[in-house]
Amino acid sequence: MMEPAPCPNPEERRRSEILSGILANYTALLPLSQELQKRINGIDLICEQTDQYFYEHVESLRDSSILKATKTDDLINFAMETQAHIKRIKDVLKELDRVHHKLDFFPWDKRLSLQLREQDIEERTL
Numbered sequence: 001m002m003e004p005a006p007c008p009n010p011e012e013r014r015r016s017e018i019l020s021g022i023l024a025n026y027t028a029l030l031p032l033s034q035e036l037q038k039r040i041n042g043i044d045l046i047c048e049q050t051d052q053y054f055y056e057h058v059e060s061l062r063d064s065s066i067l068k069a070t071k072t073d074d075l076i077n078f079a080m081e082t083q084a085h086i087k088r089i090k091d092v093l094k095e096l097d098r099v100h101h102k103l104d105f106f107p108w109d110k111r112l113s114l115q116l117r118e119q120d121i122e123e124r125t126l
Contacts, residue, residue: 033096050079
């Protein structure tokens, strides 16, 4: 005769609920952060191209008549502010990656790590 499966104690049940919540949040956040990373990379590329353009034309930008006519100094300030914002966003993305890495290798529960890896494999094969 088979014995019934033991009912998990409240502590185990709560731990399982917490892990499920973490997994759900992680799986919702991961695609969004990946999409954000792609967009940030695009913005960063545009900023690098803008920087390169400014460096290539720095001598003509020093001509005061050009500065007055094009308000290039405002554009330069805007480009620098944009780069500062991008740096902050990249810092946030690095922190997200660090958190994702920690979640991926939870030392105290291998089930979560396995679930995350399985889901990652499924997403890559879609």
